[in-house]
Amino acid sequence: MSHVLIVDDERDLAELIDFNLRGAGFSTRLAFTGEAALEAAREQSPDVVLLDLMLPDLSGIEVCRHLRANSQLRDVLIVMLTAKSEEADRIRGFEVGADDYVVKPFSVRELVLRLKAILRRSSAPKDSLPPLALGPLRLDVTAHRFYVEGQETSLTALEFRLMEHLMARLGRVQTREQLLEEVWGLSSALETRTIDTHVMRLRDKLGSARALLETVRGVGYRIVDPAAG
Template sequence: MIKKRILVVDDEEDIIKLIKNVLERANYTVLYEYGSETALQRVTAHPPDLIILDLNLPGIGGMELCRIIKNTPATRHIPILMLSMKSAMEDKIAGLKFGADDYMTKPFHSGELLARVEAILRRSKKTEEHEPVVTDGKITVDLDSRIVQIKGKKIELRPKEFDLLVLLMKQKGRVLNRVYIMESILGREYFGNYRVIDAHVKNLRKQMGSESVRIKTIKDIGYLFE
C-alpha cells in the first residue's frame, strides 16, 4: 500500500520532531521544511497528501502560503492543517477563510494531532472521485482487485511493483525522482538506498513486455511514464 505523505512546514525544530514521531509511528511518511519558499517548491514539484502548516513563518507567512497553495490549480486539492500559538477566534476564522481545512492551537496533545490528521484524510478521500480502474492505452489496472492487464492479458506483479506502476501511471508525463518514489511506496526506512527502486523498476519492466518502453530512465534523476 502506498503510504500517505505529509509535509510539515514549521520553523520550530521541536515541533517538527514531535509531529514526525507521532505520525511516523502511525505509518505515515513525514517530510518537512523550515521555510515557506522551499515548502512551496516541494509542494509544486511533488504534491503531498496533507500539509501541516505553521501560521507564523518567516518571509511568506503561513496565511499567504495557504492562499497560494489553495489558489493554484495543481495544488488546491491538498488539505491543510494550520498550526498557531494564537487561539483567538479571529485567527481561526482567518485561517479557514484562506483555505485551511482545520486549525489547531499550540501546544497540542499528540493524540489530538493524530485524530485531526486522520479525520482530514478521511474527508479528503471521500471527496476524491472514486477511480477503481486506471487505464492508459494497452495497460489496465484495477485498483480494488489489484489486477493488471496488458493487451487484455493478466500479468503478475509483486505488491511494491503494483504500487510503483500505479504511481507512474497516475503521474504520466511527469519526471519522478527516486526520493519521491521511495517515500511514496517504500517509506523513509529505505532512504538513500536507491538501488531498491531501480530493482523494482527492472522487475516491473520484465513483466510489462513490449510496454516496458513506456517507463523511461531519466539519468541521475529518476523515471518517467510516457
C-alpha cells in the same frame, strides 16, 4: 500512505511531529519557512500540508493563498496549526481555505487522528460503495463481506484487502512488488514469498472458483474475467 509536508519554524516541534507521523506510516517532508514550504510543495505535491500560522517570512495565511492559487496544488489539504492567542486568525485561515485547524498545544495522537480523519473524508466522500461483482464472486466493501456463488465466505482483513485489490484490477497482472506496496503498505519489508501463501489461502476459500485467481509465472497474479471467453 499519504505524504505530509510539515511547515513550522520551531524545529524541535517540527521534528517531533515528523517523527510521530513517520511512526504512524506517513511519508513526510519538513520546511522551516514559508518560502521553503512553497518550494517543497512544488517539487513534490503533498497530500496534506501541516501549516504553522506564524512563520518568519510569510504567514501561514500567505502560504495558504499561494497554494490555493497554484493550479497544481489547489486541491491539497491544509491543516493549520495555531496558538491559542491567534484565535482571530483562525477564521481568516478558513476564509483562505484551510481544511482543518489544530490548536497548540496539541497531543500528537490527536494530530494523527485528525490527519487520518481528514484524509478519509477527502478520499472517500461516499459512505457506501457498490459491491464488486464478478461471475461467482461478490465483494461488498461497505459491509465488508465476501460471497462465492452466493455463499458468504469469511476472509481475514488481509485476505479481504488482497481480494479487493485484485478484483478491482480485473484481468491485470499484479506483481508481488505491487501487491506488497499497495496491499501491505509501503513500509513492509516482507519476503515476497509471503504473498504466495496468502494467495494459496485465498484459493482455498474460493473453492470451485479458485481458477479465477491465476498465476502468471515469473510475474505475479491476476483475476480473470469469467465472461471473457
